[in-house]
Amino acid sequence: MGERTIGMWLYQNGGGDIIQKKIIEQLNERGIEVIPNINLRDAIAKNGHILYERDGKNIKLDKLDLFFSYNAGEQTQYQMYLYKALSKVIPMINSFESFELTEDKFHTSFVLRRNKIQTADYKLCHRDDTWQLKKIIKKWDKMVYKPTDGWGGVGLTKIENEETLDMLLPFLNQMDLRFFYVEKFIDYDNSDFRIDIVDGTYVGGYGRRASGTDWRTNVTSGGSVFKREIPDSVIELALNAAKVTGLDIAGVDIIYDRKKEEYIVLEVNGIPAFITPEQEKIGIDYNDKKIELIVDLIDRKTKK
Structure with missing residues (x-):
């Protein structure tokens, strides 16, 4: 070698x-x-x-x-x-510590909120305390059940009322889960920002839009990618989220809460995909910059 x-x-x-x-x-x-x-x-x-x-x-x-x-x-x-x-x-x-953190949605939200980075309101409760979920659905009106691990929007379930919750709980119990994690459903415009960060530097970003039949923006859930202007406040929020979670490479998903009139971090991803050839055709093209920053990062981390 x-x-x-x-x-x-x-x-x-x-x-x-x-x-x-x-x-x-x-x-x-x-x-x-x-x-x-x-x-x-x-x-x-x-x-x-x-x-x-x-x-x-x-x-x-x-x-x-x-x-x-x-x-x-x-x-x-x-x-x-x-x-x-x-x-x-x-x-x-990324380091395993940071990767493990961001693989878990509850722990990520917990750390972000502790560092004054706004996320959706959330609740984690023991499987035997489902009364807590019924209490919170009355307060929030709508919420989203999220597996604490996983990616691509898999397993996300929108709960719009107590009847929906009653229908969902038996299925969750069959999965032998030890706890339930839910987030308040955010009133947003069915679009988000995906911001790429490498080594504390903003690389680029784009928008994703949910399809007409789904509320999720993930491409694997039918969402579509589009070119989008990225406000400075969104970039700053993403940089802070990446720093707090300790990721060398991060993809930060951000939405605008229309009720609170503020941007919030929806998710922090430790393996954000590079821009695909199809996305490059619509003018989203910053792979070369991302590659250069990753090479610089590896060079720095391996110098003896």
């Missing part, structure tokens, strides 16, 4: 393979060798080392100068377990 060697696991769909090639080329120009496509699913831990076989040889991942993990769609609990172990001995992007 070279003077500096990093491991990388970056998603390959949606133009990810092209992004990976550009990152590797720029890192190589700086004398940084890259071992790509390291899926921790195929690694094993043995006697103080985490080993990954490639071309008949065992690579000691714990001896790398850094590991860059960037693949939301193929995560498993085993990978996360090794991710946590690696984060204790080598630099990671």
Whole structure:
């Protein structure tokens, strides 16, 4: 291996393979060798080392100068377990601590609110205290049940009245959940901002709009992406959210609360996708800037 060697696991769909090639080329120009496509699913831990076989040889991942993990769609609990172990001995992007925080919606909202960053009002209660949910639906009128983990809007359920809640609870109980997390439904215009941050620097942003049949803006839930002017206040809010959560790379989702007349952070994502070729066609194009900032970040973190 070279003077500096990093491991990388970056998603390959949606133009990810092209992004990976550009990152590797720029890192190589700086004398940084890259071992790509390291899926921790195929690694094993043995006697103080985490080993990954490639071309008949065992690579000691714990001896790398850094590991860059960037693949939301193929995560498993085993990978996360090794991710946590690696984060204790080598630099990671993102650190496991920050990644784990932002994978959990309750803990993210808790930390943001503790740092005076506005989020939707929320409530976490034990599964045996469902009376708390009935109490809160009367106060809020509408709320959203959210799995504390997950991405892409999967599992989000809008609860519009107590009857809807009564219908939902049996299904939640069947899932053997230990607690329920709900957020107050925000009166917004069915659009949001996705703001990309790398190493404390604003990279770019765009808008997402819910379809006519769904209230969620996530593309995987039928939402669409559009080019959008980003107000300075939205950028500042996203920068603060990324700083508070400790993420090196962050995608911050922000909406405008029409009732309170203020922007709020809806979610902080530790693996925000790069701009796709389809999105580039409508004028959203800041991948090169994002790549450059990531390369600078890796260079800085691996200097001995």
